[in-house]
Amino acid sequence: MAPASKGDKVKVHYTGTFKENGEVFDSSRDGEPLEFVLGEGMVIAGFEGAVLGLNPGESVSVEIAPEDGYGHYNEQLAFEVRREQLPPEVEPELNMMLEVRTEEGEAAYVTVTEVNDETVTLDGNHPLADKVLKFDVELVEIV
Known part of the structure; x- marks a missing residue:
């Protein structure tokens, strides 16, 4: 099977932490994987970029700057x-x-x-604005 690419519907498990202190702010590990279509802007750019090119079963850790996350505080x-x-x-x-x-x-x-x-x-800022985020992402399935 080809790696995940734009237009693919994917299922991923993830854990998101703050880079500054390692505190977990969100995780799918205790529930169903997150499902979204690559290239449709359904998730933040840095998260989507981490999934692109992965094969099912592969994992990656990625740091996401505010520019590719929830933006800078306004x-x-x-x-x-x-x-x-x-x-x-x-x-x-x-x-x-x-x-x-x-x-x-x-x-x-x-x-x-x-x-x-x-x-x-x-x-009106997103609660995660201005934060550097770290995500551990596992591609579970390309649907």
Whole structure:
């Protein structure tokens, strides 16, 4: 069988850790493998690049810089809103994820990073922005 290439649907097991301290932030090892199509942008570029060229049963360890991961932290994506701008049923708590609408009407997700009596700070950066990530990836199957 040919190695994994663009257009292939693949199944992989992975463990993701932070380069700085080795802490595991995500893993598929206790569940089903992750399934995605190479070349469709379904996973971050660095992860996809690690899978390209692998044969089923092969493993690789890869370090992924922010440019090929979740990007660099963008200060402009963190903003403060008055509490009354939130829906009345939402009681904001630190690290809570909320869905908001962009000016174009598209859904975006933000994290609550600060709460006080009058305002709430929301951050639209991905929680893994600015992080150097390490992934141990095993190609389980080309479907």
